Amino acid sequence: MSEQVQLANQSTHSALNMVLDTAYQGIDAVNWKKLFASARQGHLEQFIADMFAGKHINNSEDRPALHSALRNLSKTPVMIDGKDVMPAVSEVWHRIDALCNKWIGVTDVIHIGIGGSDFGPRLAIEALAHVPGIESRGMRMHFLANIDTAELARILARAQAHSTRVIVVSKSFTTLETSMNAKAVVAWLKDSGCSASQVTDSLYAVTANLTAAKDFGVNENNIFPFWDWVGGRYSVWSAVGMPIALQYDFETFKQFLAGAEAMDLHFKNAPLEENLPVIMALALLHQQEKHDIKAYAAIPYADALDWFPKWLQQLDMESNGKSVDRDGKPVKHSSPVVFGSAGSNAQHSYFQLFHQGTEIIPIDFIAVLEPMSDRPEAVAHHRILLSNCLAQAQALANGKTAANPNDIYPGKRPSNLLLLPKLNAFYLGALLALYENRTATLGALWNINSFDQPGVEYGKVLAKPIEKALASHQKDITASADIDAVTAARINLLNSNN
Template identity: 40%
Template sequence: MALPNINPTKTEAWKKLSDHFKDNKDINIKNLFKEANRKEAFSVQLNDLNVDFSKNRITKETLSLLVDLAKEVGLKQAVEAQFSGEIINATEGRAVLHTALRSTSEEPVFIDGKDIKPKIQTTLRKIRSFSNKVISGKWKGYTGKSITDVVNIGIGGSDLGPDMVVESLKFYKNHLNTHFVSNIDGDHVSEIIKNLNPETTLFVIVSKTFTTQETITNAETIKNWFLKSATIFDIPKHFVAVSTNLEAVDSFGIDKSNVFPMWNWVGGRFSLWSAVGLSISLSVGFDNYRALLDGAEKMDIHFRNEDFDKNIPVILALISVWYNNFYKAETEAVLPYSQYLSKLPSYLQQAIMESNGKGVDRNGDKIDYETGTIVWGSTGTNMQHAFMQLVHQGTKLIPSDFIGYKESLYGLTDHHKKLMANYNAQMDALAFGKTKEEVHLELKFSGDEDKINQLLPFKVFEGNRPSNAILFDKLTPQSLGKLIALYEHKIFTQGILWNIYSYDQFGVELGKELAKKLLKQQ
């Protein structure tokens, strides 16, 4: 067994954490800030990224005990097992090597006795060459015109990752228009194709097995639409595939040389770093795609080598476990202060909830403690005018990640100053709140003295609501790569802490099987 198999609640560290929680559960963030240099002591800097986790209900002792838990469940051994290609996805008999896809090191990674690095490099060269041909206009459609539009056809990890990255890096995009078709709802595909010209559109079908119901149904519908104005001999100029099923791809009409490989050691929701990211490379150019991979690799190196008490993904995972398992907080909010990252919460919902939404441990036994957190969110400042009321004054404890950038891309400094003032103000308001005394004074000075008793309870903010500040210098392909990899490693760390398998997703299957049965009965 490649992974350690330890019930966290039976460890010495967990017992100590439980005692520590009983003694400290009523701790107040405002009081913690009476310590000198709290912010510096609870921040980690990694190149252009600063993570400030000072506004949490934790002390140095809390962090130390959480780090002991990570050590006791064998996190270090587990990290090495993942990076070196051991079969940590034991239920499916697979390695988990999205980290190898962005690695530039010469260190080989072996699967079945073969180094996978050369295959990865060959695929990246193929992605670069193909992207360059399409972007430069050398790749021609069936009437000799260059490509203007690219449509990615996939679902789940074959859609959410590329779609999120293309949206996030819109500032860096070229002249190609990129579209995504995922839902089996026929209205979705109809809306996408109604304004496309078959002569200048390239379709990228992403399906490992080339049998996924949604993807193949949409691909067939698009093919029939395409054949209304073209012939089957024109398909190779307009359809490419990312798949392992060469036979099915061939019978669809796609040229073998236009098939990009997928490997079973890459999980779907971690696959944007593979040829699944072809639509990203087409949208922003291969150099920007490579920069995305390089950013992720920087986070990989940090995660693999840094001590746990200075390790960003580990710290964020431990804090999340602290709230989920001790404070019983059920959800976490992800709040990017960039409109470009509007699709990040949806992407992380799949990555986190499909990975760690498990109710049995690595022995196959039913779990009697909390696992996967529910993740949701939206962009600032939109969400301040929407759901933040509940986060500030509701009855639920909702730890929140605030993601910000020191610099805007278009340089509208007035806008950006206001945006960042809101970013910082929200975290301060959550942490420190507003006391009865402060509200009393405020009402007195505003001339509402006669309404003080009536309004006072409604205007008090308890505060003591936790948040993490994840602050980058600027939204670039490289910083986005870092951010995505940060959450990937947080997911992995939590899976190890909870003693679950994060990389299978059998929970997705039952509904699909029942749908097939119902379809046959119709």
């Protein structure tokens, strides 16, 4: 039996009718055994148990990381410091369901949030829009994240003020981009002739800071909570994901949660050797150890998932882009750079680098068994799409020899194939939870806290004195404790042109 046949026979794993094929990772049985042994020696099984048990695995902030409770549809008690959180979670579900039935005649929803308050619901709305036969409730869902007013202007040009609802999403309710965009939308509502009471009735908030939301003018009955044990990039399962229910109905949102819950149960209970998130994490770790990789790509061969790599960038790089471990010691490895876009478009963009570049970049090929439309061409087109997916993986793995150096493909470029039976709310939820759990596994293997993000704060602090200097319109700003000489010169350049 050839080595490739052996790898093919040993490399197929499944859960929830999803298939993970690692044959092209180039990891033989001996090395897989070593990887699983290393994971056990690193107490990975205990880490998984502690995460689901509500232990304070976010050690820097002394909090649990219990986003899994948000999709715990079985309502099995989830204890945090001796208190079951499921009644509060269930209450949010009931309120979202009631809101879906209440919003009649709404033409536009403006969802204002950035980062984790934006990527998850935006991805879900975009992905599910491609599901054949899915029913939209007719309203236009707009996502406003960037402080650049181009996005704001485009949305307000389309929305109908008197039938618009606004959801402001911010865990702290102090995020600068979100608060400024929210103020601009409120001003637009007023300028469009909405009365004070109409504006109040139009405003909703999803936040952990009830007081700040009320101070902004949101009626307490319109505030949906989420909690400090939910990280922003893990929050789509909370009321942050409310647009999914509002756009497609509450049952669709429940199916989204159900897929994630099913993947959580697999991650929690499956042996490491059969555990999809663990297998994917160990494969990436192996490529770091063997090839010192600096990047990996996620290429979904489904246009519906074009936003998935953007969501994944935040999940991985904000969670695990660290240079020190939980003990403050330098790390050997942390998150590679993550990028990607929908295949087969990606083939005509950067696959040249994959095949013949000097860097080895592992790839997750993600494919869907069923076509994503009911067009008469769908079956033939989908067959070509899948053919391209399989062919690219084969070419990357095997390479090609040639007399002309330009025609040589080195091969031995590792990849996974992740096959979804279909793309619907259930499998979208399962896909996202698979990668969330893989990210947590990698953090555990690297001894990194995947649930804080201190690195994003320093730039925000520095932006305040810089904004003040720009607002002054002075052209003679000099270096200071907050502004270095290069930035001072750039401020002067900008102020000279304003």
